[in-house]
Amino acid sequence: MTGELKGERFVAGKLRSELLARTFLKRVGVPSKHVLIGPALGEDAAVIELGEELVLVVHSDPITGAVENIGWLSVHVAANDLAVTGCKPQWFTIVVLLPENASDEVVEMISKDIDSALKQIGAMLVGGHAEYTWGLSRPITSTTAMGVSKADRIVLTRGARGGDVLIMTKTAALEATSILASEYGTLLEALGMSSKEIERARSMISEISVVPEALALAERGLATSMHDPTEGGIIAGALEMAWASGKTVILHAERVSLDPVTKKAFEIVGLDPLKSLSSGTLLAAIDRELLDEALKTLSSIGVKASVIGEFRVGPPRLEVVSNNGVVEVYESPPTDELIANEERLQKRKEALEGRK
Template sequence: MKIGKIPNNTLKKIILDKITNKRCEVLIRPKIGEDCSALDFGEDACVLSCDPITGASNEVGRLAVHISCNDIASCGVEPIGLMVALLAPPEATEKELETIMRQLCETASSLNVDIIGGHTEITDSVNKFILITTAIGKGSKDKLIKTSDAKPGDDIIITKTAGIEGTAIISHDKEAELSEKLGKDLIESGKAFINNISVVKEGIIASKFGVNAMHDITEGGVLGAVWEIAEASGTGCIIEADKIPVADVTKIICDYYKIDPLKLISSGSMLITCSNGQALVEELANNGISSAIIGKITKDLTKYIVKDSQLIEIGQPETDELYKVVAL
């Protein structure tokens, strides 16, 4: 099998279709594209999400916190707690472990999230640090936002720019090569993208504004997230490539490695659908968050992107472009 997420058709057939538990307390169940699960706790819901960090070698503690907390925010809920499973290879040092713990604690503190438990282990089953985090949030069960609630006619909005996380990871992990080839100042700006990985702020703002669906843009990039939000919602979509914001440093790095920025992992960007996209863009701007309307949700089940005046069908997500680079 290819490195990366299991393809969605395989995920459905071998994983999701095997899950048969149907407890009435479960409000949001596993589904392609759905970021979180939720449990009925009376007036409130407990919202949970679990994610690993496998594609990065640097800043893994910071990434681990943001990735899971971003999923909670995509439900319009503030994350409150985090559990961490940390697997380290036998050659790991105490200094490396301390660095990762400092990253975890500092990043969690910046989001007002408590680390509430987890597991640590040295094992020869891994050859680098692997972190798996489970984030927990609490919110009104009547106000949860799901990936699968996009409505035909909705505007599709992206926050910030495409490929944020991928730009940060590549800039950190390939720093020596890229600094020599593209210039140190450029790569320092790419490394600084690690500070833009969180979407908690825009998730809470969008929830208060009133939106239909949200989806954290992770593996598969913008195109993967658009496909997933439409697929989960039983809709189609049409987006325009020239309306998708891509930072200059992302373009330059992607051109250098001959990869597509629209298929590059992009934690730090949120995909949102709502009936009045322009008003949401203005509300986000009032709170210091850039965003853009990139398309529409449609009744037709087909998913399209307009690129160079051509209408191109968007296929289900494949292996993220990041893995073409980290494998080099």
């Protein structure tokens, strides 16, 4: 490897879009005619032609910001990004990197969580790798999810059209709320949250799959585009849909659904839930003529949904309209609030525990 290893220090999280575009999205080796959808900003998965009108859909994702429930998250976060294409997740490979001092109990916990999550979505672990790795303070996983689908059923993030409405399912920041409660529960309690509220926040981990609602919309041809907002939350997810589709997305902040527990947790630690990990929320572009049918379809499987914006013909960007009508324009994604503040939260937690 050539070049300086050390450079300007960036906040942990995804690479900047311009850096990604000029490196990994550009340098892809030998192009293949069978790759229908390759690496691209805003797209959730690769789509590879198999023949006989079938395609292989593939997606990879790491989990770097959680310790508790890391196995569960490893499966569901990757599965979500496959399901938003309309393809059922079927096979998984997972790489597990462990600190040198990780106990056998940690390995047992991660493997059991992976197994439980796979059984929930009806999928199988078909390979991977696990090792003790020098320099780690906590486990890290990287998951690849795969599935086979009919080519004409695939939904692409780039498919949104001017005039489509933007809907979201469930509530924002489900994943981030669960991580906050699991990793910093003592801090939340000290800042005024009840044990019942903290337990409710922890339980949100069970809601982070969007596989049922994504497949339900895809099977009925109701969505022109779907996306799973992970890092950077609802705002980053909506912007990625704007990039992929080449449209302007108008997002009304007051319409974004928040669980009262999420709202309280984020207020007391000073973070923005709209810019925080939001696996479990599905963003979907829906033709206005099909909106009622889409909402009824989601309701029939027990999933609540809200209309939070629309797509317009215009430059690929996000315009967030606040409660007082002020418009904030995003052309690059915000830093994820939870990931960016982990060090600060950890120090507050340690200081609190040190006083006990």
